[in-house]
Amino acid sequence: MRVLVAGATGAIGRPLIRGLRQRGHSVFGLARSAESTPMLTEMGAEALIGDALDGASVRTAIARVRPDAVINELTSMPRHYTPAEMKAAAERDTGIRREGNLNLLAGMLESGVRRYVLQSSGFWYAPGPGLADESSPLAVDASPGVAAGSRTYVELESTAFRTSELDCVAMRYGFFYGPGTWYTNAGDMGEQVRRQQVPIIGAGQGVASFVHIEDAASATVAALECGPGAYNIVDDYPNQQSVWLPAFARACGAPEPLQITEQEALATSGADSVYYATRLRGASSKKAQHELNFRPRPLEWLQAAAVSAQQYAPNALTL
Numbered sequence: 001m002r003v004l005v006a007g008a009t010g011a012i013g014r015p016l017i018r019g020l021r022q023r024g025h026s027v028f029g030l031a032r033s034a035e036s037t038p039m040l041t042e043m044g045a046e047a048l049i050g051d052a053l054d055g056a057s058v059r060t061a062i063a064r065v066r067p068d069a070v071i072n073e074l075t076s077m078p079r080h081y082t083p084a085e086m087k088a089a090a091e092r093d094t095g096i097r098r099e100g101n102l103n104l105l106a107g108m109l110e111s112g113v114r115r116y117v118l119q120s121s122g123f124w125y126a127p128g129p130g131l132a133d134e135s136s137p138l139a140v141d142a143s144p145g146v147a148a149g150s151r152t153y154v155e156l157e158s159t160a161f162r163t164s165e166l167d168c169v170a171m172r173y174g175f176f177y178g179p180g181t182w183y184t185n186a187g188d189m190g191e192q193v194r195r196q197q198v199p200i201i202g203a204g205q206g207v208a209s210f211v212h213i214e215d216a217a218s219a220t221v222a223a224l225e226c227g228p229g230a231y232n233i234v235d236d237y238p239n240q241q242s243v244w245l246p247a248f249a250r251a252c253g254a255p256e257p258l259q260i261t262e263q264e265a266l267a268t269s270g271a272d273s274v275y276y277a278t279r280l281r282g283a284s285s286k287k288a289q290h291e292l293n294f295r296p297r298p299l300e301w302l303q304a305a306a307v308s309a310q311q312y313a314p315n316a317l318t319l
Contacts, residue, residue: 001224002065006030006052006104007073007119009039011180015217016073017043023221028065030058052100055107062107069115069224070108074100087270090145094152101156105163115167117223118160122172122232122283123209124150131238131284134172134230142279143271157230169223173216174209174234174283177300181213185252193245193254201277202262204242208276209234209283215296222292231288235296238282244302251301 003020005013008029020027021044029045030052031037037047050061052074062070076093101118108116124146125132126139138150160168177183184190192198211234219233245257265274288294 001068002026002028003069003071003224004028004030004048004062004065004067005045005071005073006100007075008043008045009036010073010075011176012073012213012217012220014043014180015214016071016220017045019217019221025221025224028067030061052096052103055103058100058103059107059110062104062111062113066111067113069117070104070113071117071220072101072104073119075119087145087272090148094148097152097156101159105160105166109163109165114165115169115224116160116163117169117171117220118156120157120170120172120230121149121153122174122211122234123280124153125281125283127279127281131282132232133284134232134287136281136283139279139281143275145270145272146275161228167228169226169228170230171216171220171223172230172232172234172283174211174232176213176216177210178213183210183248189248190252190254193249193252193257196255196258198245198249199258199260199265200242200245201260201265201274204240204245204259204277206241206276206278206280207238207282208241208244208280209238210244210299211235212297212300215294219288219292219294222294226291231292231294232283232285233288233294233296234283234285235299236285237299237302239299239302241277241280244299248301 003025005016005027008017017027027045028048029040030050031040031047032051034049040047048061048065050057052058074096076096124139126137128136138154139146140150140154141147142150157170182188216233249257262274285294285296
């Protein structure tokens with residue numbers, strides 16, 4: 001296939017392009033300026049100049065290569081994963097997701113492209129019993145930032161799925177971890193836990209679903225050939241904050257996280273931080289395992305904690 005990737009220079013871009021190339025696909029990366037061309041070339045993709053926020057340039061880029069499929073990984077996330085920076089980046093990130101989605105859809109329809117793979121969320125499901133499957137609603141009535149983000153994903157999916165000319169696949173990713181992400185020893189979250197800047201809030205009962213960036217990329221490659229619909233791309237080890245955060249801290253050589261009350265967290269970091277720590281609902285990847293042959297690896301820092309507890313080599317893990 002000829003595959004156009006929008007957002008190819010983000011965290012998932014490198015493993016995604018590598019996976020596409022290994023499967024024999026020709027890969028094109030949408031780049032806002034020529035400055036990104038060397039990076040995309042080094043990654044194995046041909047650069048196409050086109051600003052995702054400029055509908056005319058997107059349509060021109062798509063018409064030029066006439067891809068068989070478009071993969072939308074457009075984001076505009078901050079360098080540091082803190083409440084303040086996430087709030088500051090929210091409007092910009094929402095804008096590029098919404099406008100980019102509309103512009104890509106218009107360009108695809110104009111050029112007769114059929115397959116559309118869209119980044120969505122597998123970690124913002126509304127609270128409920130057990131693990132959420134793809135029929136579960138997103139948390140559109142949650143804390144302000146979570147609710148706004150959930151509504152954006154609902155809008156993106158709804159717009160794409162109601163475009164009858166397209167075969168749309170929504171990849172509901174968990175929190176990315178691994179090379180190039182916030183959640184690594186060398187990444188932003190690794191540094192924050194070493195500074196004890198990420199506390200357990202309240203009982204820390206919020207359940208987080210993660211996915212290794214390489215596993216997310218492999219599932220996205222497989223999505224070029226699956227049935228349309230939404231798929232949770234998460235690992236099989238969703239855990240409460242009170243479990244995964246101390247294990248992550250130990251894997252990063254950090255001290256045990258501090259523990260604060262929900263009231264303290266509301267005053268210092270806001271309602272979204274409390275929601276993440278106490279209200280998140282984990283997701284199930286059973287559908288992706290069946291339809292995409294998705295085989296997520298164990299969450300690495302929990303695996304490391306288990307190995308350490310059994311008195312095996314505690315430093316065998318490389319985050």
